[in-house]
Structures are given as C-alpha cells and as structure tokens.
Amino acid sequence: MSTVAGVHPIPFLIGGEWIQDKSSFITHINPATGEVNYEICAGTEAHIDLAVRTAHKAASQPAWRNMLPHNRAQILNKIADLMLERSDLLARCQMLENGKVWKECKNQVINGAATFRFCAAAIETLGSEITPPRGNYLSMTVYEPWGVVAAITPWNSPITLTCNKIAAALAAGNGIVLKPASFTPTSGIELGRIALDAGVPPGVLNVVPGAGSKIGDALVTHPLVRMVSFTGGTEVGRRISELCGKKIIPAVLELGGKSPHIIFADANLKAAADAATVAIFEGTGQSCTAGSRLFVERKVYDEMIAMIIERARALRVDLPDAPGAQLGPSASFSQREYIEKMVEGARKEGAEILIGGARPTERHLAKGAFYLPTIVAGITNKSPIAQQEIFGPVLCAMPFDNEDDLIQQANDTMFGLASGIWTADYKRAWRVARALEAGMVWINTYKQFSTAAPFGGFKESGLGREKGLQGIRTYQQVKTMFWSMSDTFDGGFSIAK
Numbered sequence: 001m002s003t004v005a006g007v008h009p010i011p012f013l014i015g016g017e018w019i020q021d022k023s024s025f026i027t028h029i030n031p032a033t034g035e036v037n038y039e040i041c042a043g044t045e046a047h048i049d050l051a052v053r054t055a056h057k058a059a060s061q062p063a064w065r066n067m068l069p070h071n072r073a074q075i076l077n078k079i080a081d082l083m084l085e086r087s088d089l090l091a092r093c094q095m096l097e098n099g100k101v102w103k104e105c106k107n108q109v110i111n112g113a114a115t116f117r118f119c120a121a122a123i124e125t126l127g128s129e130i131t132p133p134r135g136n137y138l139s140m141t142v143y144e145p146w147g148v149v150a151a152i153t154p155w156n157s158p159i160t161l162t163c164n165k166i167a168a169a170l171a172a173g174n175g176i177v178l179k180p181a182s183f184t185p186t187s188g189i190e191l192g193r194i195a196l197d198a199g200v201p202p203g204v205l206n207v208v209p210g211a212g213s214k215i216g217d218a219l220v221t222h223p224l225v226r227m228v229s230f231t232g233g234t235e236v237g238r239r240i241s242e243l244c245g246k247k248i249i250p251a252v253l254e255l256g257g258k259s260p261h262i263i264f265a266d267a268n269l270k271a272a273a274d275a276a277t278v279a280i281f282e283g284t285g286q287s288c289t290a291g292s293r294l295f296v297e298r299k300v301y302d303e304m305i306a307m308i309i310e311r312a313r314a315l316r317v318d319l320p321d322a323p324g325a326q327l328g329p330s331a332s333f334s335q336r337e338y339i340e341k342m343v344e345g346a347r348k349e350g351a352e353i354l355i356g357g358a359r360p361t362e363r364h365l366a367k368g369a370f371y372l373p374t375i376v377a378g379i380t381n382k383s384p385i386a387q388q389e390i391f392g393p394v395l396c397a398m399p400f401d402n403e404d405d406l407i408q409q410a411n412d413t414m415f416g417l418a419s420g421i422w423t424a425d426y427k428r429a430w431r432v433a434r435a436l437e438a439g440m441v442w443i444n445t446y447k448q449f450s451t452a453a454p455f456g457g458f459k460e461s462g463l464g465r466e467k468g469l470q471g472i473r474t475y476q477q478v479k480t481m482f483w484s485m486s487d488t489f490d491g492g493f494s495i496a497k
C-alpha cells in the first residue's frame with residue numbers, strides 16, 4: 001500500500017509537527033477501482049482544540065500579524081512555485097481520492113497556484129483608506145485579520161477550494177485550521193507541507209482531517225475561532241450558520257446549486273450544445289456550478305436535445321488516469337447510490353431517460369463507482385430531480401415558451417449559485433441576466449472562472465464572496481479611526497468650564 005506522505009498511516013499537521021496518532025484513522029477507498037488507497041490519521045476533538053490554540057498563538061505573533069505586505073507576498077509566491085514543482089503529487093492526491101480525471105486535477109493545481117499569485121499581488125497593493133473628512137480630524141479605515149479562521153472544504157474540488165480559502169486567509173494575515181472532507185484529505189495535507197516549506201511560520205496553517213459529524217462542531221464552536229469559511233452542502237451550511245450566529249462570528253458559506261442553463265432559439269446552437277454538454281458532464285457532474293437544469297426554447301428543443309445527446313454519447317467515461325478520459329467515477333460509492341436513487345425515482349414518476357441512466361458495461365470499470373452521462377426529460381421544474389442537487393452526471397431537460405415563463409421557472413428553486421444564457425439578442429441577454437437570482441451569470445458561455453472575479457451564491461447557495469479583491473476583504477475585519485487634528489475636544493455637548 002503506497003502513501004502520499006511516504007508514512008503509514010498518513011499524519012496530519014499541527015504547529016509544524018506531523019501528528020501520527022493511530023487511535024483514529026480514515027481508510028481511503030479509490031472510487032475508480034474500489035481498492036484501498038491508504039489510511040490517514042483522523043483528528044479528534046482534542047486535536048481540534050490543540051490546532052485552534054496553536055493557530056491563535058501563531059497568528060498573534062507580530063512576526064506574522066505585522067509582516068510587511070511584500071514579505072507576505074514573497075511567501076505566497078513561493079507557495080505557488082512549490083505547488084507547480086509538486087503539481088504531479090498534488091494532482092495525484094485528488095485523482096486517487098475523488099476520481100476526477102488527471103487533466104482536471106492538474107489544471108486545478110495550476111489555477112490554485114495562480115490564486116496564490118493573485119493574492120500576493122493584491123496584498124501588496126490593497127491599502128487602507130482615508131475617508132472624507134467631516135470635521136477637524138483624519139478619519140480612516142484599516143483592515144485587520146479576524147484571528148483564527150476555520151476553513152472547511154468538500155470533496156469535489158479540494159485543491160481549488162482549499163486554495164481559494166487559504167491563499168486569501170494567509171494574505172489577510174490570519175491563522176487557519178483547515179478541515180478537509182474525509183473523502184479528500186491528502187491534497188490539503190500536502191498544501192500544509194508546502195506552506196511550511198515556503199516559510200509560513202509553524203502553527204499558522206494547521207490541517208486536521210476527520211469526519212465533520214465528529215469534529216465539525218468542536219471546530220466551529222471553539223471560542224478562539226473568529227470566522228468560518230465553509231464550502232459544502234446547504235444542510236451542513238445551515239447548521240454552521242446557526243452555530244456561528246450563536247457566537248456572533250461571520251460565516252462565509254459556498255453551498256449547493258441547481259443552476260439553470262438557458263438556450264433561446266436565436267442562439268448559436270452548436271456552441272450552446274457544446275457548452276450545455278460540458279456544463280453538466282465535466283467533473284462527472286460533481287460541480288456546484290454544473291448547468292444541471294437545461295431550459296430550451298420550445299421551437300428548437302428537439303434539435304438541441306438531439307445535438308446534446310450526440311455529444312454526450314461521444315464522451316469517454318474511463319479510469320481517471322486513462323489518456324483521453326473525460327468522465328471519471330463518482331467520488332464515492334455512496335454518491336453513486338444517491339444518483340441512481342434520484343434517477344430511478346424520476347423514472348418511476350414517468351420521466352424519460354434519453355441517454356444513460358445506468359452504469360457502464362466495460363469490464364475494466366466494473367469495480368469503480370462509474371455512472372453514464374444521463375439526460376432526463378418529460379419532467380417539470382417542480383419534479384424532485386429538477387429541484388434537488390444530484391451532484392452527478394445528470395441533466396434535466398425542459399422546454400420553455402417565452403421569456404416570462406422562463407424566468408419564473410429558472411428562479412423557482414431554493415438555490416441561486418450560477419446560470420447561463422444563450423441568445424443573439426443583447427438586450428434580452430441583459431434583461432434575463434438582471435432578472436435571474438444567481439450569484440454568477442454566463443452569457444453565451446459557461447463555467448468561465450477567474451481568480452480575480454468574486455464568486456458566491458444568492459439564496460440558499462450561500463452567503464459572502466470568495467475570490468477577487470472582495471475575497472481577501474472577506475478574511476479581514478474593518479476598523480475605523482478618527483484622529484483629531486485639534487487641541488480641544490470638539491465633540492458632543494459643550495462642557496461648562
């Protein structure tokens with residue numbers, strides 16, 4: 001049995017020390033093969049307490065808290081360098097654990113490194129602000145770290161999502177306890193090693209894997225945790241939000257989605273069909289921004305669906321490291337079970353399965369958690385399969401008749417993460433984009449991301465923004481100062497002398 005860190009079971013990181021407590025561990029199963037990947041030590045509540053106290057101590061040290069921006073930027077750039085140097089290792093961690101195809105895993109490392117470089121550049125240029133004077137004083141706004149940030153990440157894209165959180169939180173001068181998902185712990189552990197090697201002081205970034213149900217509450221409710229940054233499902237996000245509300249600390253929540261992908265009859269249909277295929281099937285549908293509800297104007301509905309079926313049929317479902325593989329397995333066997341349950345439920349209610357709706361039959365895929373690209377039709381937007389996030393390669397296709405009907409259906413969901421519009425009419429694109437309740441709108445494109453652009457959801461898809469300059473401010477608190485330029489006290493009522 002090989003281990004990523006070269007040690008068995010794989011240890012985790014607190015205070016710059018590798019903790020190899022064998023009392024509790026995660027046995028990691030490769031979703032592509034069903035075989036055991038390795039065992040990883042899992043943290044307990046006592047480890048969480050130690051990690052938070054360690055982060056608090058390290059983040060309070062002037063060496064970290066008051067580090068000059070160009071020195072902080074140098075460390076962040078060094079992390080980016082080391083990520084690229086170790087890109088095969090990082091990508092392999094993710095590929096073995098969640099089955100995403102090799103190319104996507106490598107791209108996540110490259111983009112993650114770019115996130116560190118963006119934060120490095122931003123922190124050198126983000127300043128304090130002088131606010132307009134309304135008296136004989138200088139008034140200004142300065143930005144300070146929260147202290148200890150709890151960063152909790154899901155299993156679908158651990159490299160990208162961890163980098164979004166830790167690059168910004170380190171740039172802002174915080175200490176961090178990172179809790180990766182049990183299914184995908186090792187890329188976070190390796191990022192912790194890279195941060196140490198790049199010169200982040202020991203204890204500033206701690207990585208403690210473990211089940212959220214066992215150690216999540218201990219982390220979120222720890223008195224020294226002053227902010228929570230969570231990416232995951234809406235139900236867990238709601239619980240974290242309640243706990244943070246009780247403590248009166250901020251929670252940035254990046255949650256689920258069921259994003260509408262809209263195609264009007266006047267669109268470039270070929271490009272729209274390509275995008276609709278990628279929007280749902282890339283990453284085996286395990287993407288929070290997946291275009292999982294496809295709305296097509298009725299007069300081109302049949303033509304569009306035929307084009308998307310043709311593209312879906314040509315997709316290559318294979319082992320994640322097979323050259324040319326486009327879809328790997330679901331990230332776990334329990335996740336595939338859930339997908340199958342949702343599709344069977346729709347079938348029983350009279351849905352038509354236009355393609356897929358089954359496991360692949362190739363023998364070399366039989367032991368993995370594979371599921372074919374699936375298109376479901378003959379449903380309404382009210383059907384459970386169109387309302388619940390499936391997080392698998394399942395597209396719900398529905399026709400619409402006019403713009404008002406479309407907007408009503410597109411917004412009829414608890415989610416509001418992303419959306420896409422295809423039309424040649426720029427005025428309509430603007431109207432529909434403004435009417436959609438979503439944190440992200442793509443017009444004549446889909447799934448374009450930039451580390452410089454803020455990302456987050458409306459409604460129950462989340463709260464707050466990550467990425468971009470706003471994403472760094474998310475990890476800072478605001479302090480306003482009034483500094484008198486007068487020899488007398490000029491405020492309030494006058495004092496009799």
Ligand code: NAD
Nearest residue numbers: 153154155180181212213216232233236254255256257288
């Ligand atoms: P999840 O909510 O089950 O778990 C996410 C993380 O929370 C894991 O680390 C888990 O261990 C932890 N956790 C679980 N219970 C906890 C608790 N009580 N307290 C604290 N932490 C706890 O999500 P998942 O199944 O790992 O990921 C899939 C979900 O993530 C999907 O809903 C997807 O849409 C969402 N997601 C959102 C975004 C976004 O940016 N909006 C990005 C990726 C994934």
